[in-house]
Amino acid sequence: MKLLFKNAQIIDVKSPYNGQELDILVNDEQIEAIGNLSTEQAEGVIDLKGCWLTTGFAELHSDLGEPGNEESEDLLSGSAAAASGGFTAVGVVSNGHPHYESKTGVEFILNKSESLPIHLVPVGTLSKGRKGEELSEMFEMNQLGTHLFGDYKQGVSNANLLKLGLLYTKPFGRLMVHPENHELSANGKMHEGATSTYIGLKGIPVVSESTQIQRDLSILEYTEGAMHIASVSTVEGVECIRDAKSKGLNVTASVNIHHLIFTDEDLENYNTALKVSPPIRTDVERSVLWEAVVDGTIDCIAVDHLPKDIEQKQCEFDNAEFGMAGLEGAVSALLDRYEVSKELLQEKLSTVPRSLLNLPELTIQEGATAEFTIITSGSEQITAMGSKAFNNPFKGLDVNNFVKGVYVKGSYLSLHA
Structure with a gap:
């Protein structure tokens, strides 16, 4: 189907049309023409006056429930x-059972993705069963x-396993690590600081992240492998990466949006939706993290969608599960x-995460793949929820x-007229 997007402000640093307000004619999954175009060429017209259009955003690491946690989320929702x-694309982590630790798990996600509205990219585990003992079948998964x-939400405690994983994946991949020393964060519920003391919750110290990042980077330097540090949340972590x-x-890093929005003071009312790992920290960390995004120390921005159902979150804060949808x-x-x-947002939400997920590069030019994200301004309330999750603070x-x-995939998907 030929669809015409009228009056779109194009945001794409690699496109000759960057910053211009033009019409884009798409034919299924391909851009057919860009310019001041007649509506007669199209079977459908969408007026994007006041909107900006960029290459499709990609989420680097999120849990979509399957297999094993379908009560909180499934691949369709x-x-x-x-x-x-x-x-338009999501890196799907392994957080249930069975894990994506061999080609079987990867094939499951890829086969399901074919019938879904967006692209799903499986993120394989580092270790079998996410136990941190034996390497998963990473080469086999890479063939697909x-x-x-990476072992989602599991800091790698076995230093030798990390060393072997970095050496093994040098020819074909990158390890994604979670920056947490679990011995130092044991039984912690939120960031360790004045707020945790005030509301009486056991804190998770900064050192549980900084020491893990320092050690992981030392092993990276020794192996000369490739590493991505996900969910960075501390000043010390940023300094180590810089x-x-x-x-x-060869290191990249990402920060989660919730670490750029909230601070630990937002937990004073014991909002379990804000109980996450790594924990939400202070305004100091929030400011430094954003500065690191802008100066390039942090390569991309992630959501880290981790859905939970009502039983896992509507309870005492100590007993609530970690995770935020x-x-x-x-x-x-x-x-x-x-x-x-807008160009920086394209880089952090589209270009870099797509590269890390090994997805084809997108650009807004004639003959290129048509895959867009469209943003507009105006008063709106976040209400319609496709997710099953109970724990979305937005x-x-x-x-x-x-x-x-x-x-994406030749279809326009929108909740708005």
């Missing part, structure tokens, strides 16, 4: 939530296109909080910027 939130491997990059280490609403909250160039949020729709 998670895909719907992702599309609603502006994402998987490029990124230093590693200055040495020429956020595919719907997180991008709007980010756009409302920070004044940032639900009901009044915003001034929101996702109008996405175009």
Whole structure:
């Protein structure tokens, strides 16, 4: 079907049309023409006056429930939530049973993805069963296109396993590590500081992250492998990564949107939706993390969607599960909080995460793949939820910027007229 997007402000640093307000004619999954075009060429017309259109956003690491946690989310509901939130592709982590530790798990996600509205990319585990004892079948998974491997939410305690994993994946992939020393964070519920003392919750110290990052980077330097540090949340962590990059280490890093939006003071009312790992920290960390995004120390921004059902979250804070759902609403909250160039957002939410997931590069030019995220401004409330998750703190949020729709796999998906 030929669809014409009228009056779209194009945001793509690699396109000759960057910054211009033009019409884009798409024919199924391909861009056919860009310019001042007649509506007679199209079977459908969407007026994007006041909107900006960029290459499709990609979420680097999120849990979409299957297999094993379908009561909180499944691939269909998670895909719907992702599309609603502006994402045309999602890196799906292994957080249930059985794990994505061999080609069987990868094939499961890839086969399911074919019938879903967006692209799903399996993130394989580093170790079998996420136990941190024996390497998973990473080469076998790579043969099916998987490029990124990691034990989701599990800091690698076995230093030799990390060393072997980095050496093994040097020819074909990158390890994604979670920055947490579990011995130092044991029984912690939130960031260790004045707020945790005030409300009487056991804290998770900064040192539980900084020491893990320091050790992981030392092993990376020794092996000369490739590493991605996910969910960075501390000043010390940022400094370690900045230093590693200055040495020429092959390291990338990401920050979660909730670490850029909330602070530990938001937990004073024991909101279990904000109980996450790593924990939400202070305004000092939040400011430094954003500075690191802008200066390039942090390569990309993630949602880290981790859905939970009502039984796992509507309980005492100590007993609540860690994790926050956020595919719907997180991008709007980010756009409302920070004044940032649209080109930087394209880099952090599309270009870099797509590269890390080994997805084809997108550009907005004639003959290229048509895959877009469309953003607009105006008063809106985050209400319609495709996700099953109970723990989305953005639900009901009044915003001034929101996702109008996405175009992916030859279809325009939108909750808005």
